Amino acid sequence: MDEKKAVFAGIDEREFEDRIKRVQAQMAKQGIDALLAFSTEAEPALVRYFSDYWPSFETAAVLIPAEGTPVLLIGPESLTYAGARSKIKEILQLMDFRESSQPDYPGSALPTWSDVLKRCPAERLGIAGWHMFPHAIFNNLEKAFTGKAIVDADAVVRSVMITKTRAELDCLREAARISEIGLKAVLDEIRPGMTEIQVAGLATAAMLQNGAEATGYPVWCCSGPNSRQAISRPTHRAIRCGEIVQVCVGAKVAGYSGSIGRPLVLGQCDDATRRFLEVGRDAELMTIDLMRGGTPAAEVARQVHGFIRKSGYGETILYGPAHGCGQMECEYPFVETSSTFDLAEGMTFNVDIFLADKEKGFRWEDAVIITAGAAEPLSSLRRETAPLPVQEGGRA
Amino acid sequence: MDEKKAVFAGIDEREFEDRIKRVQAQMAKQGIDALLAFSTEAEPALVRYFSDYWPSFETAAVLIPAEGTPVLLIGPESLTYAGARSKIKEILQLMDFRESSQPDYPGSALPTWSDVLKRCPAERLGIAGWHMFPHAIFNNLEKAFTGKAIVDADAVVRSVMITKTRAELDCLREAARISEIGLKAVLDEIRPGMTEIQVAGLATAAMLQNGAEATGYPVWCCSGPNSRQAISRPTHRAIRCGEIVQVCVGAKVAGYSGSIGRPLVLGQCDDATRRFLEVGRDAELMTIDLMRGGTPAAEVARQVHGFIRKSGYGETILYGPAHGCGQMECEYPFVETSSTFDLAEGMTFNVDIFLADKEKGFRWEDAVIITAGAAEPLSSLRRETAPLPVQEGGRA
Numbered sequence: 197m198d199e200k201k202a203v204f205a206g207i208d209e210r211e212f213e214d215r216i217k218r219v220q221a222q223m224a225k226q227g228i229d230a231l232l233a234f235s236t237e238a239e240p241a242l243v244r245y246f247s248d249y250w251p252s253f254e255t256a257a258v259l260i261p262a263e264g265t266p267v268l269l270i271g272p273e274s275l276t277y278a279g280a281r282s283k284i285k286e287i288l289q290l291m292d293f294r295e296s297s298q299p300d301y302p303g304s305a306l307p308t309w310s311d312v313l314k315r316c317p318a319e320r321l322g323i324a325g326w327h328m329f330p331h332a333i334f335n336n337l338e339k340a341f342t343g344k345a346i347v348d349a350d351a352v353v354r355s356v357m358i359t360k361t362r363a364e365l366d367c368l369r370e371a372a373r374i375s376e377i378g379l380k381a382v383l384d385e386i387r388p389g390m391t392e393i394q395v396a397g398l399a400t401a402a403m404l405q406n407g408a409e410a411t412g413y414p415v416w417c418c419s420g421p422n423s424r425q426a427i428s429r430p431t432h433r434a435i436r437c438g439e440i441v442q443v444c445v446g447a448k449v450a451g452y453s454g455s456i457g458r459p460l461v462l463g464q465c466d467d468a469t470r471r472f473l474e475v476g477r478d479a480e481l482m483t484i485d486l487m488r489g490g491t492p493a494a495e496v497a498r499q500v501h502g503f504i505r506k507s508g509y510g511e512t513i514l515y516g517p518a519h520g521c522g523q524m525e526c527e528y529p530f531v532e533t534s535s536t537f538d539l540a541e542g543m544t545f546n547v548d549i550f551l552a553d554k555e556k557g558f559r560w561e562d563a564v565i566i567t568a569g570a571a572e573p574l575s576s577l578r579r580e581t582a583p584l585p586v587q588e589g590g591r592a
Numbered sequence: 593m594d595e596k597k598a599v600f601a602g603i604d605e606r607e608f609e610d611r612i613k614r615v616q617a618q619m620a621k622q623g624i625d626a627l628l629a630f631s632t633e634a635e636p637a638l639v640r641y642f643s644d645y646w647p648s649f650e651t652a653a654v655l656i657p658a659e660g661t662p663v664l665l666i667g668p669e670s671l672t673y674a675g676a677r678s679k680i681k682e683i684l685q686l687m688d689f690r691e692s693s694q695p696d697y698p699g700s701a702l703p704t705w706s707d708v709l710k711r712c713p714a715e716r717l718g719i720a721g722w723h724m725f726p727h728a729i730f731n732n733l734e735k736a737f738t739g740k741a742i743v744d745a746d747a748v749v750r751s752v753m754i755t756k757t758r759a760e761l762d763c764l765r766e767a768a769r770i771s772e773i774g775l776k777a778v779l780d781e782i783r784p785g786m787t788e789i790q791v792a793g794l795a796t797a798a799m800l801q802n803g804a805e806a807t808g809y810p811v812w813c814c815s816g817p818n819s820r821q822a823i824s825r826p827t828h829r830a831i832r833c834g835e836i837v838q839v840c841v842g843a844k845v846a847g848y849s850g851s852i853g854r855p856l857v858l859g860q861c862d863d864a865t866r867r868f869l870e871v872g873r874d875a876e877l878m879t880i881d882l883m884r885g886g887t888p889a890a891e892v893a894r895q896v897h898g899f900i901r902k903s904g905y906g907e908t909i910l911y912g913p914a915h916g917c918g919q920m921e922c923e924y925p926f927v928e929t930s931s932t933f934d935l936a937e938g939m940t941f942n943v944d945i946f947l948a949d950k951e952k953g954f955r956w957e958d959a960v961i962i963t964a965g966a967a968e969p970l971s972s973l974r975r976e977t978a979p980l981p982v983q984e985g986g987r988a
Binding site for chain 2: 203236237238239250252253254272273274276277280295296297298299300301302303325326327328329330331332333334348393394396397400401404405407408409410413414421422424425426427428429430431432514515519520524526527528529530532533534535552557
């Protein structure tokens, strides 16, 4: 028994094969006869979706032909790592996918883009991950490409990834379950005087000890004036009673990222802050309630933003009220007033109410699965706005 | 007191200003009259070096004119986060630096590349982070650029970053100190039956509780057959007695990344494995001893690889024996047989002996500071190859 009994199954080989077939069907519709899906350490979703391999330090891509089996393209140092992970059997190493420190690897003779493209001749090559595909690699690829065009193929991949399978939904449920374990560790142990980093560390430690393969994103705690940060990283600031201590934590399970956002207040909370938190919490509950299969996404955004404006907090809106989730904590599509799609069964979102005024801000966030009826919420722990009692053993 | 007493000072504002001046001097030498230094969540070094801002989810860049003050360029959601971190006062938001999920942000009116370039007119624009700068953003930038050429400027920035200041050396010393706390937590608590992820979690938790702002890279433990992975991520595999349990941990402090690599064996260790580990450990000690100011880097690589070959393990070499360190765990330059530079005082390296045969592998890694005489090693904990006694409470 190499594996712990409790290890979650994740995605099986047949489903990986099915993903290739589904994207090949979309490629045919779009007139794309080879697809290159690119990923980095921070944006691993596309390569992991098609191969289960997950780059670190180096970058990677999956090359998918119009028909037949794909090839995993990796950097010079990842062969044994990728070999142990990849569901794609054929793996080629390219110097273009090496680390940013750009070692020479004297003596190594790796394939070139011409070698790679020979195995997968194409007239029209699509790149998924278009908006992060490096210009320097694009230049090398373009020189070796003998077809007609290299085009943005993000839409091709998104059309396949946007609806989750039963196994993917189970991954997201498990990620949410372990994310709640991370939040619970914070609720049990948080004390004034801890630093934001220490608070984020409590959640991280609990998730890694309880089945997470990693955090789903660089999790954070941001407190007091820092709570205004829509995107943040934790600092050495010591948290205090009476201020908003925003906790954003999420576990990664089999490639899928959970996320829970909760504003906590220790000790006592002034009425204005509590009212602000309640409007946000109610906006989150309203969003969850509105997110039903068949509803236009823009309609959800309009109604929720309308409620926030009517409550007197219109100036505190930055975006939202929800965004896709899956492999990435935040993935296409966004639910916003400009959205042009309808919610549909099997889509998954993080309901994400972030509001901030000049002094403070907060985020209520939980994942949901869209069904024909009411959305299935994946987490719900601690939606109260009442302050947390201050525990003994505080360091400040 | 917002800050914990023990918080490490890091880099002061004057040093950030000095970095801009030093890179401007190099730009003048290279005929580059504006520099765009680009970073991502996984590769934050350049933007953090010039601004102290550290992107997450979104990307970012620092635009440095030939003379005068720089501008920090960020995405639509990072304004309050960047405002709290950045040593650069002027901050502009660009849609091109938004998240990969590509929200619309309806109603927001952000500057364009034309607006940005108007503030910093240039004939010859250099891009640092050239090998990761996205093609799609390059296209937008090129359309707005009215000068003559956009060129790779990595060498300009590297010439400034390669020699560390006293404050930077202190950051690396502190990162190594906290990395040793992470390793110590593993040595104290590791037991057969723990998963690789749980072992990595022990180190992560200890580092975050003791002054690290984050891990320096996605740290890992890889055991048994997984120990062959030069780059790895931890899995749910349960570790066992008698096999190599490779631990690679590092703390990030004020932007600077530590790293310590240690192969551990629990219980008993067969003679062949122990001999293999000893050759690696001796290669590490030999590398540290050879790395003196004035020595050609290639000469270090040749001698160390010669020793490994003479010991009968030539086939197990993949690269090395050292690489630059600083903000990134692995940054330019690499010490390899093809290197063309001499070691010089103030350069910093991770000595990194990675060897792997068909069944097992390991890495001995520690950071060193190059001086005129013997290198200053930043960590040394547990260089023994003797097996660790198995502690009670094991789960397997």
